[in-house]
Every structure is written in C-alpha cells, then in structure tokens.
Amino acid sequence: MELENRVAIVTGAGGGLGRCHALLLAQLGARVVVNDMNGENADRVAAEIVAAGGEAVGVAASVTDETAVAAMVADTLARWGRIDILVNNAGILRDKSFAKMDLADFRLVVEVHLMGAAICTKAVWDTMRAQGYGRIVMTTSSSGLYGNFGQANYGAAKLALVGLMQTLAIEGDRYGIRVNCLAPTAATQMTSGILAGEALARLAPDLVSPGLLALVGADAPSRAILCAGAGHFAVANVTLTEGAQIGGTGPDAARRVAAAWDTISDRSGEVVPAYGFFQAERELAGAGVAIPATAAR
Template identity: 55%
Template sequence: MSIRFDNQVAIVTGAGNGLGKAHALFLAERGAKVVINDLGGSRDGSGQSSEAAQAVVKLIEERGGEAMAHDANVADFTEVQDMVQQTMARWGRVDILINNAGILRDKTFSKMSLDDFRLVMDVHLMGSVNCTKAVWDIMREQSYGRIVMTTSGSGMYGNFGQANYGAAKMAVLGLMNTLVIEGAKHNIKVNALAPAAGTRMTEELIPKEMFELMTPEVVAAGVMTLCAEDAPNRQILCAGAGGFASTHLYETQGTYIAPDQLTPEAVQANTEAIYAREGEKEMQAASEQSMKFALQAMQHHGIELPNS
C-alpha cells in the first residue's frame, strides 16, 4: 500500500539541510504541503540565514510541490507561534510535525559550561515542546495529527562528550510517552526517530567510509512510516545505512520485601531477583508500575481486590 500525504500539511524543523531536508523532500514528493523551518545557523547554533530553507522550497516547487519557508528559532515560542499562524493562514491545517532541529555543543561534562548545556536543551527539548504545543490544539480540533520526536543513541545509551545532547534526546522520549496517552482519543500519534546518518552534525564523528553509506535519505524513508495515516504509536524507530530496528524500555518483575524485613541489606540480598530479566514487561503508563508494586504487597498481606 502506497504511503501518500495528499492534502496534508507538514512542518519540518531544521529542514534546510541533512535529515530535515530529506524528510521534507520525501513528504513533498508524496503529496504534502511542507513548511521548511530553518534558522540557518551553524551546527553549534550560531549565525542565521534563510538561504538554506529557501533553497529547499525552490527545489520542492521545481518538482511540482508546494512549500513555504520560515526561519523561526524553535527555542522561541513566539517565533514558533508565528510560523504556525502563517501555516494556518496559507493552508488551514497542520497534519504532521517532525521535530528535527538541533545543534551540538560537545565537550566533556567537566569542561562543559552550563550555558552550553542549557542552549542544547533549549533547542532539542524546548524546541520540540514549543513546536508541539503550537500545533497540539489544532490537531486535537481536527482529530488528526502525526508527531515525530528526534531522539538519539546518545540519549538512550550514552556518548562521550554529549551530556547535554544525551540529556535532551532522552527527555524528548519522556515527552513522547505522555503525549501518546493524552493524544490517543484525538487520533494524534506520537513516535520517535533515532537516526544514524551522515550529516553536518556527524561528519567529523564518523569515518568517511561509513559516512558515505549513512545517507539521510535512507533514514527519511523510514520516517515516512511514522507520519502515515496508519502510523504506529509510541515507537522508537532506529534507522541508519539501510538498517532499521526499534528500542523499547522494559521493567523487570522484581520482588517484594516485607516491611518487617525491609533494610538496605535486604534490598542488596535480593539484587538477583530485582534485576532478573525473565518476565520483564514494557509499561504503557506510570500507573502500571504503581499497580504492580501495590498488587505485590496486597498478595503478600492476603488482601483481595474489590469485586475480585
């Protein structure tokens, strides 16, 4: 079944280059009207230019598509609101949001300034919050929305010199998890992309031979499945060099320790049972964790659930 976006409107942040550009071109090729958002700065967030975004708009228009550029700084909610208002004025709806904009300020944590930490958090995390907030009620009212967060292996697994970037990229998964729950009854689906691609963000970090295999277009093809009408929900799609996988967060079944036996030493003595992987489960809400522990305690004390 062909994935199409005819009559849909998409906003892609950081779409002047790299992954964002590839996402935007794919969406336009498949029929979407696309807002090309790009501040036009360097990869560390300095500078500003509209040239890259305008070039992508021109390319889309030359191929018969529709697009507009906007240079909103995603870390500034007022500018993001203006972008969304202009989108609504031109096309009257927003169906897809891809939160892709990002910067790097890599240093070891001991050498990293708090200003650099905050700036990376502002762009990656608050940029995703600002853009999502600006389109959320629109998507609720039209009972349709597809949102993609951009996470990273640096957040999920760690990476030397990227404490700020890793913290921000893990934080967007927490944002995704709650938005999935709140958006469900409004047909808003929220997923995340964990890309491994050769872009200006990674060109100095990846060997040339690998860099040439890790094209943004390969990753973007996978992202289209997260934007589709029959998109999954609450999934983390990992993609790079033609490889695709998914990451999940699981919690072990753990164990129960009675109050009259509960000491730090007792917890330590039960380490094997606490960390045992057998029977681990992917939770769908924080309440499931609370319920699990409560049920373990009730079972120990012989308390039955009401109406059981």
C-alpha cells in the same frame, strides 16, 4: 501519494537530515513547511520541492522563539487550512566531557532540543486536537537511550524527548494524535568530525528518512521509538523487569534489596508498560493492594 493533502512542518530542514525528511514527505504528497534558522537554506529546500512538482514554503525561525513559531503555525493555517504532521528535527551539538562542559552549553542544548520541540508541539497541539488528527515525531538519539561519552547535555535532552513523547501520546490518543520518536544515525553537519570514509557514505541521511512514513502515515503507531541508520530499522523500548517483592523499611530491607539484585534485574519476563502508573499498580498488587487500573491515568 500516501500523504496527499496532508500538511507537514519539518524543523531544522534547511540541510542534512531535515532536508531529506522534507523532500521525502513532499514526494509522498504532503505540503511542506521547511523551517530553519537560516532562511536562505529553508527557501532553497522549499524551491527544490516546488521544482519537483510539490508544494512547499520556507520559513526562517528558531524553534526556541515562541513568537516566531506561533507566526509560522498561523501562516501555515492561513495558507493550507490545517497541520497534520510535525517533525521536530532541529538540534545542535556542544560536545565535551561533563567535567569540561560549561553549564551554559548544557542549558543551550536542552533549550534547543527539548524546549524547541515542546514549543513547536504546543503551537500545533490545539489545531491537531480540533481537527481530530495529528502525527508528531520527536528526534531522540542513541546518546539519550544508551549514553555516549561527551554528550551528557545532548543525551539528557534526547531522552527527555522520549518522556515527552510517552505522555503526549497518552494525552493525544483520544484526539487522533499519535506521537513517536525517531533515533537516527546519519552523517550530517552535526556528526562531521566523528565519522569518516565509508561510514559517512553508508550513513547518508536519506537512508533514515524512509522510516518517517511508518511514523506519520494514517496507520502510524504511537509511542514507538524507531532507530534508523544505513537503511537498517529497529525499535527500542523502555522496559520493566518482573522484579521482586521485598517489603519492609530500614537497613534490613536495604540489605535484602542489595542481596536480591540479580533477581530484581533479571530481564526474563520484562514488559513494556502501557502507561506510567503501571509500575505503581504492580507494586501495590505485590503488596496485596488492589486498585482500579485507571486510577492515575
């Protein structure tokens, strides 16, 4: 019972991957708030947890509704006194090639995935800071990390969540808040029509959820991007090559950059920066300018 006495909120947990997340967290001892737009589905999953001997409550709310999310958080605190874990899982698809995509569908996907996660995270942030403990998981995707045809809206929103994770992990560190991303590959309602046959069976969502404990447990890392599917787990990183010092301005400098492209893009010796200003620090160092390492953090 590694999560005994912990309180978790899982969004989009009325079915599919979110349901599997909620069930596993409960099996590990957490008290679970099962959130979903469909109240009946949320209550059904909560009832599953209770029937198995756990503690859970279903909450019907859209993650884009700030008032409803605030009420969910307030009710959770009134019921259990704390919030330790937030799994931002809720999402939708509106797949089309960019040429055929309506901007309304672009905005809607960004609103649900990115703003929904931001709204839910903001709602629990002060509580986690005050209690000196928090574990937040953003649900990203290989479509955001690497691109996928027909998912410009989804990919943009999912990679934006990585950026949100990176900064919140830095800001939350001193308060004991660790923030990570999960990039799942799972056969759910969102992937129906894309996969079939044996692939669907091998990509059961409950094969993804075991990765959660590593991201929300007491010894969780921070700023990790865990890719999970079919029982396989890997970590993705945003890296920075060593590059080359070019210097100068204007057309001649531009030509030197183009000519040095192979060197600039050479991945041998690439690093994973610990913070965003690392790039500027290294660039200035290459130009012979030394600055304090914490100047812009």
